[in-house]
Amino acid sequence: MNVVNESPRRKELTRLAAQLFVQEGFDRTTVRMLAQEMGIKSGSLFHHFRDKQEILAAVIEEGTQNALTLAHQALEECGDSADERLHAMARAHLQTLLTDRNAHVVALYEWRRLDAAARAHLSHLRDAYEELWERVIDEALAAGLIHGDRFLVSRFVMGALNWTVRWYDPEGARKPDDLAHELVAMITSSSRAS
Amino acid sequence: MNVVNESPRRKELTRLAAQLFVQEGFDRTTVRMLAQEMGIKSGSLFHHFRDKQEILAAVIEEGTQNALTLAHQALEECGDSADERLHAMARAHLQTLLTDRNAHVVALYEWRRLDAAARAHLSHLRDAYEELWERVIDEALAAGLIHGDRFLVSRFVMGALNWTVRWYDPEGARKPDDLAHELVAMITSSSRAS
DNA sequence: GGTTTACACTAGCGCTTGCTTGGTTGATCT
């Protein structure tokens, strides 16, 4: 019987599922498609996951967990100034899009397909990540680096960043660091032109 | 037989479909649900639309068309300064979220469910809207109102604005004009605090 | 060396899906 274990096989399957969910969307991805991609038959899939919902939850949990870890790490490694911390957060966010893009896209666009139980569980993770952003933005406000309403500014910034998954091309010339720098320059009152 | 006509009934059905697509998502909205919401039987639905895809296309087309019309109108009515034009665009965008929210959410989140033919047709409309934004941002750059990379700034702004559908509460205290003002203040180099 | 465990298979059940078919109604036009 399957449980909610964390076998390495399950991790690999979750990664493959994320890719398919991005390509086709959760609802259009059938268990048979998932199984084929994984090289097994559809019945065998339910040895690893209780049901299709649990696969979605696993994908989103991993993606959000990674983003949170990376953001924490970035904040610890950077300097203390509000400017540096703002840069670090933006850079970390964009870097996860390179390493973990699929899981992120799923988290953003298939969130509503989670059932109530999974959503309750995962919203804590998501909130933790958003609160991290709000804290850094608070610091930037306090330091006089940016101005405006705390709530609105953080939403605008999150929107600008999350929207990047729609157009950002990892193969292109622009590096995550460039984007992070440009974004921070846009919202701070600096007057340097690029 | 049904054609791609523009009967008033069809418009009404499109509006109802938009609401259901937002509530449930396109894939989870069955033709039976749509029919019930419209007060008819599922078979009768195919008198008005060739297939389910066409309903989605109709919803998105209307929403985007309206947004484009409103933006054009706003630009004509406002002053000539880059600042005024920036404000006008932001205000128009947020106002459509009040009057036409459902269609917009569908356009943003169910775009990928369009088949290739519909997508090709509708992408022209969407591009026209985005180009309008880029033009206004170009003007703001030329006027020295904002700084940075033309492409990046417009993407960031579009992201911040489109993300509003996730958190903006039309019943709340914040009015579209407030948001528009705050957003423009954030990206321009003004140093006024609010 | 016997038992357990992890992982996979085959086969298919019960249900829902988008869509079709053939026919009925009431208003409008000639």
Add this chain to the structure above:
DNA sequence: AGATCAACCAAGCAAGCGCTAGTGTAAACC
């Protein structure tokens, strides 16, 4: 008065859906 037409309904088909039941097998464990 007859013809036309948009709008609807009842019934159902073929395909696909998530998921289950029961079995096989090789490695791991006591």
